[in-house]
C-alpha cells in the first residue's frame with residue numbers, strides 16, 4: 583500500500599505523527615515531509631489509522647499497483 587502525500591493540504595496538525603511518528607515524519611514546523619510513502623504490510627493498519635486521522639485529507643491511501651506481467 584502507498585500513501586500519497588498532498589503537501590499543499592497539510593496544515594501541520596501532526597495527528598498523523600501522533601499515530602505513527604516513524605511513518606509520518608514532520609519538518610521542524612510540524613508539516614509532513616514531501617514524498618509518497620510505501621508502507622510495508624505489517625505497518626498498514628497503523629499507517630491507515632494515521633492517514634485517516636488527518637483532518638485535511640492530505641494523506642491519500644492508494645493500493646500498491648500489481649506488478650506488471
Ligand code: SF4
Pocket residue numbers: 591592593594595596597598599606608612613614635636637638639640641
Ligand atoms: S495530520 Fe494531516 S495536516 Fe496534520 S501534519 Fe499530518 S498530514 Fe499534515
